[in-house]
Every structure is written in structure tokens, then in C-alpha cells.
Amino acid sequence: MSTILKNLAWLLGGKGFGAVCSIVYLAVLSRSLGIKDFGHFSLIFGTGQALVAVAGFQTWQTMVRFGAQAVHEDNWPRFGRLVWFCGVIDAGGALVGCLLAYVIYFGFAEMLELNQTYIAMGFAFNCALLLARTTTPIGIVRVLGRFDVATYVEAIVPTGRLLAAFAIVLVGANVGRFLIAWAAIEILSAIVYWIAAWRLAPQAMRREHFGGIAQAARENPGVRRFFGITYASSTLDALYKQGPLLAVGYFLGTSSAGIYRLADQLAQGFGKLSQLVSRAIYPEFAHARVVSEVGDFARLVRQVTVIAGIGGVTVTLAALAFGDDLLALIGGEGFARGGAVLIPLAIGAAFDLASASYEPVLHSTGHPSRPLIARSLAAVVLIGGIFAFEGYGPVGIGWAVALGMACSYLAMSLAVFTVLRRERTVQAGR
Template sequence: MSAKRYRQESASPLGRILQNTAWLLGGKGFGAVCGLAYLAIQTRTLGLKDFGHFSLIFGTAQALIALAGFQTWRVVVRYGSEHVHAQEWDKFGRLGMLCGVIDAVGAVLGCALAAVMIYGFAHVLDLNPSYIDVAFLFCVGSLWALVSAPTGMVRALNRFDMAVYVEAIVPSGRLVAALLIWATGPSVGRFLAAWAAIDILEAILYWIMARRLCPQAVKLSYLFQLRQALRENPGVTQFFLVTYMGSATDAIIKNGPLLVVGGWVGTRAAGLYRLASQLSQALSKLSTLLTRSVYAEVARVRVASKADEFRKLALQTSLIAGGAGIAVVAVAYFAGETLLAMIGGDDFESGASILIPLAIAASFDLASVAFEPVLHSTGRARHSLTARLIAVVALGFGLWQFIPLGPSGAAWAVALAGAVSYVAMGLMAWRTLKQVEGGQISVGLPDDAEVSGNE
């Protein structure tokens, strides 16, 4: 019995990437409109200082999620794509349940870490004492709202169209909640409670979706076959550890500067940085969407196509993403100040000096969208981790040099880290593609030699 994963799709890998990205863009386009609307409500009702408190609490939760959330969707896509291709649904199910258990373990560890960070170091972030309990509860809710494993199952099944409907719950729910809070009395606590509840609802719906698409894979009985899942996916432990460390370093780059700004400069500066960061992420949303589509398709091509098609796909995707990155910077440069004023009001207009370097950093992320999937799918996950660690060093150096400039200095440190990551990971991906072309690395079969340390 096969899963409900088939729909009319393009015959070429690039066509499938664009098709899947179009589905995601449809949902995210709707989400972007809702996001800008509820962001405007937040900034205008809370004001710069309270929005700064909200931003610091939200940023802390995101950092905790990245540290305790193990990005298991990458494991499901990397190893599950082969099981889906062979229609081995029992193996696919055991892998998915293994990753679900890992998500739960991460949530428990994250809650303990949240208690230490919130109750032990809230004063470092200049957090209002009345928000400390609320901040802890929000972090707990966010950690248990992780949807990494079922997300990976849906992507491995190539059902990005169905994922759109689930993910639309978050922006639409937040917009409705923001309107209700605006009408009944805005406060930091109410916004945080609504955001956490909506995220938990999305997590529940994702598991339901995975179950509906592949009922033979989502079974509680597989929870008692975790050792078998480890045996059926050789190299999965090493791959998981390497990708986890990569996502943790990525979290440092994305969320660390906000917390540094809050601790070094103050909550008002954190609010300004947060709005500029949100807008830059909205402008570069294509990066996130392409990453999801490319990661799944590269994993699929690795087990089902020839080496020349694999290399061609990586190059085509990089060119498209590079052009989109240039467009992101252009929009931020010419329209950034106007957009910030429209969303947040006059108090946030000065955030343009922060938005431009963040847009530059986002453009580097966008241009490198194919690099990490190529390295992961060919068993070179350690290479991408090395590139991210180099970027973290660059971020630390940039913060040390530029933080005296204030929030804009932190943004330029992020841009420096993005450039370093792009160059380092790009060189590694280019070398890997040359090895694929020369037959030193095979596609069509798993190649985890490098991950296991035997090159």
C-alpha cells in the first residue's frame, strides 16, 4: 500500500523545486500579508519599549528552540527519501517516530535550560521582572510546539501543497489574535500567550496531516522499535549530531545579536532591531522556502537520478537564488525606511540603518540555498558545520568591533558572518560537485562515509 503522496508534478527536478516553492509562496504570501498586519498592530499598540520586551522574550524562545530543537526534519528527509522511493513504509515510520521522540527529549531539555536562562539571567537582558514568569511559560509552550519530525515526513512525501494549509494557521491565527487583543486591551503577556497557543495548534495539525498522508508510517507501535530504526539507517546518529550542531550555530547567528543588543544597548534598541530583522526576513522569505524545496528535491535526486542531473540542479538553483538575493538588497535600500515607518510608525523609522546590513546578510543566505543540501545529501554534513563555525567566529569578531555603533553595528556583524559563511560553504559545495562530476562521489545510493569519519 502506497502513501498519499502523488499529485501531478513536473518531470524535472528544477521544475519540482519551483512547483513546490510556488505552493509554499502561495501560503507564505498570504502569511506575509498577515505577518505585516499583526506586526504593525504589535508595534503600534505596545510601543517601542514593550515591543522590545516582547522581542527579547520571543528571541530567547527562538534561541532555546534552536538549541533544544534538533532539526529532525533534515534527518527524516535525508534518510526517509530513500525509504519513500522504495515504498518501505515501515522503515519510514520507524524513522519518523524516532525523530518524534528526539523532538520530545529536546523539549524536556529545553524547558530545563529555559528555567536557568529566564530565572537566572533575565536581569542581563534588562527584562521587566513582571514578565519573567510569562517569559518562562512562553518558552515552555514554544518548545513543545516543535513540529520538526512530522514536517520532515510531509516533505519527504513531497506534499508541500498540503503543508501550506497547515502552516497558514500560524499567520492567520496570529492576525485574528492580534485584532482581538487590540480590541480588548494589548499587553505583552496576551500576545505571548496567543502566539504559544497557535504554535501548539500547528504542531498538533502537522501530526494529523502526516497521519492522513501516510497512515502506515505514523503508528504508535513504532515507538517501541527505535533501536531497529537506528540499525536501518546507518550513519543517522552522526548525521543527526552534525546537523544539530549546525542548526545551533545558525541560531547563534540569527538570535544572538538581538540578545546582545538587548543586554548591551537596551530594550528599546532591541525592539528596533527586532522590527528591522522581521522585515528583512519577510523580504528574504524566498530563502526559507527554497531551502525546504531544494533540500527535499536534492535528497530525492540523490537516490533516483544520475550525477550530471544532480550537479545541474545545484547550479540552476544557485543562480536563481543569487538573483533573488540582489533583489532583496535593492528593496531594502530603496524602500526600507518607508516600509519601517508604515509598519511601526515614526519611532521605528530609524531602523533603516539596521535593515540594510540585515538584508545583505539575508541575500547571502538566499544565494547559498543549494550549498547545504548538496553537502548533506552527499555525506559531507561536517563540511557545512565547519563553514557555520567559521561564520560564528566572524560574528563574534564583528560584534566585538561593531557593537559600539549600536544596533546597526550588530547588523553589520551579521552581514559579515553571512558573507564568510557564503564563501566557506560555497567553496566546499563546489569541491563536492567537482567530485560528483569526476565520479569520486556517487549519487543514486547513500554515501555516509564522510559523516562516519571514513573518507
């Protein structure tokens, strides 16, 4: 528990610093480019993020889930083969993403209404973003428990963007210069992450371990299935976060979509806390499942779940008390009526936060398909809720989101309860 809290403190500190930097450099970027060019930049950057989500694999989860046993046993050759196995998967996903980027930019640029000047530039930037967003070194750092190192490395991106934004303004702002700077900073961050991982586990990162991909698959039974399930789960989660906004725009128009978007951004800000909690506990649960008895492991799960539940209740109360004021402060009085939308979205974020410990538990106990089933159920409920409640405006779709997250929370709770009870039964029968 103390290690989890320490990990969370490092993550919160790093994300807080990044948030402050991002507010400043986004203000500089938008003001210096103007609305039209900032729109081009946003379209290119947004396309890159979408491609990363579709073509990227969450290899850091695989490193933590299957690498914890090797680290515990000091079996560095096995750990090293797993590193290169995940690295090859990352590289393959990046290449597929580059092919998709080529099709999008050179095949559908007119449909995207993208300026011809930015087609080649946007394609090159997206390729750089895809090649830089590998998560294998992140998994190495996390499974070794070095969240302090991760915080320092991840500070490179917001710090670099902030400094680059001011420098570009001094020499003359344009879309190309911002894209070049953003791409260079992403690549630099990826290189530093790999160097940090190399220095933390030099005995694993030896050349003789490269090429043992087939052996790594044999040494880690279920790793291919785990890859497929976590990829599907993360992709489904990304679609769940973007789908409701598109539904508001389709059914209710752009003005309603704007109000919903601002409320959704605040709710997702609350929801990001659940991601930080999950990242902080993921490696500790993986280690605890290897070295602890089932009773001790279950006690740790209960402790973290109670803390996350308290956080979920706090998020809901904050939305009820300050939702209108926050929206008016950020967007003006016209957005204050979005406070009614923020309430169901915050409730959905609260369910997400309350279940932050569940996915690490199910992954560490060898049941990665359970979170995918829960998210699939949530998506079905969400789609049904959107069609049922769209007549009530953005608030109705907000309640569809809350209902979907509630179903996901209940399904995950049931899965964790069943798995832990089965683990106790197996241990008692030994």
C-alpha cells in the same frame, strides 16, 4: 525543477498570508495591551523562542535526508521506525527545554525584571511552546512532497492568532488571555500536523514500528552524527543572526541599536527568502540524489544556484535603490539614516540567498559537516569584523556581517564544487 518551483510557490503563498495576518494581530496586541504589558508578553514569548532554538532539533531535515531512500523504495516499515526515532528526539528536546524554562523562570526572574504575576504563567506558556514545536511531522509532509498540505496546516497559527486577538479585545485584553490563546493555537497546529502526517503515510505510522529506535539507527548509518551536526549548525546560525544587534547595543548604545534593528529586520526579511528556497529544494535534492545520475543532479544544482544568485543580486539592488525610503516609511524620518546600514546587511542577505542550494546539496550527498564548518568560519570572521569595525558605528558592524556571509558563501561554494567533482570521479570509476 518544476517541482521545486511548485514547492516554492506554495511556501511563498503561505508565508505571504501569514505575514499579512501577523501585521494585523501584532498591531491589535500591542495597542490593546499597552507598552508595559506588551513588554511582558514579548519577553515571555521571546524567551520561549530562544528555548525552542536551544532545545529543539531540526528533525525535519533528518526525515528528509534519511527518509527519501525509504520512500523511494516504498519501505514503509523503515520509514515508520525513522519517524518514531525522530519523534522521540523531539520529545526529549522539549523536556530538556522545559527544565531550562523552569530554571530561568523560577531561578532568574528577578534578573529578567519579570513581574511576579507572570512567572508561573510564562513557564507554562514556554512549556506549551516547546511541546508544540516538534518538526518530525513537518519532515514527513515535506519528504512526501505535500507542500500544499504544509501550507494549509501552517496557516492555522496566523489565522488563529488573528481571530483570537479580535476576540480577546472584545472580552478584555490582558497578558494571560493572549498567552493562553497563543499556546492553544500552537498546540492545535502541532496536533493537526501530526494528523496530516498520519493520513499521508498511515502505513508508516503503525504502532508496531514504535520502539524500533535502535534498529532505525542501524538502518540509517550516520543519523546520530547528522543530528548533532544539524543541531550545532542551526544553533550557530541563530546566534549569528542575533549577535550583531547585541554588539551594536553594547558598543554603541540603544539609539544605534534601534536603527540597526529596523535595518536588520528588513534585511532578514530578504534573507527569509533563502530559507524558503532551501525548504523548497531540500526534499527534491534528497530524492534527486537517490534516483538521478551525478551529471543530472549537478545540472539541477547549477540551475537552482543561478536562480538563487539572480535573487541575491536583486536583493542588493533593491536595498541600494529603496533602502532609505523603506526605513523612513516604516520607522519615520529619524530612521532614514539607517539606509547606510541596510546596504551591507542586504549584501549579506544576498550571499545567504545565493548559497540557498548549497546546504541541501551537501546534506543529500552525505556531507552535513561542511555547512557547519562554513558557518563556524563565518562566525569567526564576524567576531573579528565587529571588533575591527565597531569604531565606524552600526555601518561598520553591518559590514562585518556582510564579510562573514561572504566567507560562508565562498566556503560553501568550494565544498559543493569539491563534493560534486568527487561524485563524478567515483561514478566514472565504476
